[in-house]
Structure formats: structure tokens, C-alpha cells
Amino acid sequence: MRFHILTLFPEAFAGAAEYSMMGRAVQRGLVSVNVVDIRQFTEDRHGTADDYQFGGGPGMVLKPEPTFAAVEKILASLPADDAANTPVVLTSPQGSRFNQRLVDEFAAAPALVIICGHYAGVDERIRTNLATHEVSIGDYVLTGGELPAMVMVDAVSRFIPDVVGSAENVQEDSITSGLLQHPLYTRPADFRGMEAPEILRSGNHAAIDQWRRRQSLERTFRLRPDLLPAAHLSNSDRAYLAQ
Ligand code: ADE
Numbered sequence: 001m002r003f004h005i006l007t008l009f010p011e012a013f014a015g016a017a018e019y020s021m022m023g024r025a026v027q028r029g030l031v032s033v034n035v036v037d038i039r040q041f042t043e044d045r046h047g048t049a050d051d052y053q054f055g056g057g058p059g060m061v062l063k064p065e066p067t068f069a070a071v072e073k074i075l076a077s078l079p080a081d082d083a084a085n086t087p088v089v090l091t092s093p094q095g096s097r098f099n100q101r102l103v104d105e106f107a108a109a110p111a112l113v114i115i116c117g118h119y120a121g122v123d124e125r126i127r128t129n130l131a132t133h134e135v136s137i138g139d140y141v142l143t144g145g146e147l148p149a150m151v152m153v154d155a156v157s158r159f160i161p162d163v164v165g166s167a168e169n170v171q172e173d174s175i176t177s178g179l180l181q182h183p184l185y186t187r188p189a190d191f192r193g194m195e196a197p198e199i200l201r202s203g204n205h206a207a208i209d210q211w212r213r214r215q216s217l218e219r220t221f222r223l224r225p226d227l228l229p230a231a232h233l234s235n236s237d238r239a240y241l242a243q
Contacts (some may be wrong), residue, residue, distance in 0.1 A: 001160045002003075004074045005033065005066060006116060007149070008038050014147070021164065033153060040070075042065075053120070059121070061121055061123055062117070068126070068130055072077070074087075074113055087130050088115065088144075089134075089152065091113065091149055095134035095135040096135040096136065097136055102133070107159035107160060110238065114149045115130075116148075116149050123143055178228075178230055179216040179227065185200055
């Protein structure tokens with residue numbers, strides 16, 4: 001998967017994909033991140049990428065010309081079929097909420113273009129005539145779209161084949177499977193009198209699987225009951241929840 005990130009602050013991405021799982025994915029050539037400085041596509045001497053808004057008002061607005069030029073250059077470099085199927089995402093607090101459905105959709109695309117929104121906003125023509133998706137990572141306003149872009153790159157990369165150790169891992173993850181994760185413990189078995197559950201140390205894998213499943217069900221029921229209708233539940237899960 002090739003990510004193309006358009007930003008006025010390319011330095012925000014320095015080192016962002018160079019460590020841990022993302023770092024390994026980039027090194028192994030499974031994922032690449034092309035950070036594009038929108039200012040490089042300005043045509044005036046001063047490199048003006050934003051301007052005052054028509055009608056007056058506070059804050060500078062991202063101009064359309066350099067952003068259109070940058071996206072068009074990226075799409076022109078792709079095979080026509082890929083270009084037609086490459087989402088162009090605008091990060092914005094007004095967008096639809098980023099979720100697993102969008103992660104799956106983006107992970108299946110040949111490439112992903114992300115335009116990092118800008119403090120006051122972007123020219124409306126970028127939203128309506130260039131972006132295919134407008135996406136928010138939550139109901140709060142950030143100073144720019146750089147962190148949302150990193151969130152999307154990270155979440156989508158986990159669903160690129162081989163980025164995460166085994167395919168099973170990501171499919172069984174909390175949220176992906178539709179349920180929250182069961183509690184995890186490591187050594188020591190007794191930490192300051194707080195004990196790891198006996199059953200996890202029993203070696204009885206069928207009992208451990210059942211305990212974990214029930215913990216996931218209980219947690220989801222308590223903390224995120226809104227997830228249950230879409231979760232894949234067996235008859236015995238339903239019977240357990242009904243207790
Ligand atoms: N830009 C500013 N706030 C944002 C948010 N919550 N999500 C996506 N982009 C943003």
C-alpha cells in the first residue's frame with residue numbers, strides 16, 4: 001500500500017513510520033509513505049498555499065490550486081485503473097467518523113491519498129471536487145490534519161497482508177471481531193498480592209478460550225453495548241449474555 005500525504009507541515013511526519021510495526025512494514029516494502037509538501041505546488045514567489053477567506057472572517061483557508069495540482073500529479077503517476085480506485089481523503093472534524101468499515105475500504109484500495117486539513121479550513125472546492133471522502137477521527141477539533149492522517153495510516157496498515165504477524169491477530173482484535181479484548185496477564189503470577197487468574201495458568205486451553213470469550217462478552221456488554229448488535233455471536237455466547 002502506498003500512502004500519499006499532502007501537508008503544509010511535512011516535518012510533522014519525520015520518524016512517524018520508522019519504528020515498531022510500521023517501521024518494519026516500510027522496511028519490508030509492504031507499505032510506503034510519500035509525504036508531499038503542498039507548498040511545492042504553489043506558483044508564486046512566496047509559496048502562498050493559504051489565503052484570506054472571501055466575505056471576511058478569521059483564519060486562513062487552504063487555496064485550491066496547489067492542492068489540486070499535487071493530487072492530480074499523484075493520480076497521474078498511477079495506472080489509470082488504480083487512479084480511479086484511489087480514495088482521496090480530506091481530514092476534517094466535519095467528516096464521517098473514521099471506523100473499521102473505512103479501514104477495510106481503504107486497506108482494499110490500490111493507494112490512499114490523504115489531504116491534511118488546515119486550521120480554519122480548506123477551500124470548499126477541495127472538499128466537493130477533489131476529495132472522495134471527508135473523514136474525522138472524533139468529535140474534537142485538532143490544530144491540523146497531520147495527526148488524523150497518521151492515525152489513518154497506522155490503522156489501515158494493520159490490514160495490509162503480512163504487516164501484522166499473523167492474519168489471525170488482526171481479525172481477532174477487539175473491535176474488528178466486534179467485541180472488546182479479554183484481560184491480558186504476564187509474569188509475575190502474583191504482583192503485590194494482585195494475582196493473575198488461576199485458569200490462565202492451568203494449561204487447559206479449552207477452559208482458557210471459554211474464559212477469554214466470556215470476559216470479552218462481559219466487557220463489551222458493560223462498556224460498549226452498542227457493539228453487540230453487529231458482533232458475531234454464537235448460540236452459547238447469546239445464552240451466556242442472557243444470564
Ligand atoms: N482536523 C481537525 N480536527 C480533526 C478531527 N477531529 N478529525 C480529522 N481531522 C481534523
